[in-house]
Amino acid sequence: MPKDSNGLTLDGQGKPLWLSLELTYRCPLKCSWCNNPLDFDDYAARELTTDEWKRVLRESRELGALQLGFTGGEPLQRPDLEELVAYANALGFYTNLITSGIGLTEERLVALKAAGLKQIQLSLQATEAAVTDALVGATAHERKLDAARRIKAHGFPMVLNMPVFRQNIGMTDAMIAWAAELGIEYIEFANIQYYNWALMNRDELMPTLEQVREAEQVVQRWRNKLGKKMTIYFVIPDYYEGRPKACMNGWGAIHLTIAPDGVAMPCQEARVIPGLEFESVRDKPLAWLWHESPLFRKYRGLDWLPEPCVSCDEKEKDFGGCRCQAFLLTGDAGNTDPACGRSPHHARVREAVDTAARPLRFRKPLFKRAAGTVTTAFLED
């Protein structure tokens, strides 16, 4: 997802500038804040083939897509990743790999470099092995550090992505110190957003406002110290701000996500909203899906906005916030995002923040992302 401070000056003019390809939902890790669908396991048999992904790349380039993220799941689970990177690179995309680092062997790094990969975003959850391994449900920490060192050795620019929650927010300082020593150019502190697995675990994952403010101050001290050597993204999560995020820069405005089964979506979470018609590139041309499909037109622009958004002077800034969050917390995706202080449902967000600050809140173990943990059958109409 693009950051507020990234200098994005294109308004898109109706083009899907930012393309995310979720090559697979398969992943060796079991993160409790994963934003993949709860029924991720059902997608493995329906993944697009190499040739189908290539067609997606051609068609999206024709639509004007420029930035490309290969993501997942763990995209390295696809043996054709290098072939797809090379193909995308030749088409003129700026190619990014978004990875856990698990499976990023020396051989694959060399092949990805040769394929023209421009940038790698690596996730790291903690600065201590025991904490990382417990959080992701696998022996991963040392492999991630190895991956980071080798990414730098091959001269890739690197974005270190730390998903932030209560269990690791205290490691903000140590994480920046480690990254600075390695010469990492960008760190993103991704205060997690509460969809799918993360929403199931929200009470346990959500940090207190005090913790968030403290981390923000740590970040500011490092920004002053490091200057231009490192760009640090730290966006205060919307639950605390009283202001909704300009989610995806607007529905169907500049972002296009393709799920493993070829379904085209305005954002990676859109499938949590029931009643929308999700269609695949297997069945429809991408240009039609982007420009004409009911899904992309549903919340595009400002005409669909409800009150209090319609009469709000910030509607062109935040587009009413996040549709998925509106659905998950109010039951109607067409409502104002309850993260907004002007939403009639804002109390639900306040309650979650208040719960996080309660010293004796009930503690339960985190649900790990794993096939069969939950049944999603009841979600079907």
Next chain:
Amino acid sequence: MTLASTATDRRPQLSPHFMFRWEASQDAYILLYPEGLIKLNPSAGEILKRCDGQHTVAELIAELQDAFPGPADDIDQGVRAFLDVATDKGWLHAGELVKKS
């Protein structure tokens, strides 16, 4: 008065990890980089095209003065102002100083 970054004898160069190219679908030059993209206005595109580590600031100003109409002083000042901004944003490295022989 100019910043050191646009001293006449430096040879500005695009920072590594930045991709600069013409994009037909935007009818413009664009910059692509980790986590972002920027559409450049025509004059910014013409300047960045010449920030190749070969042209000195003086040379690229002279080229632009030859290629485009308008008072030479305005072009000179406009280019230097842009180079300052682009360096400050991290798009450009100031480049090595030319050795005085």
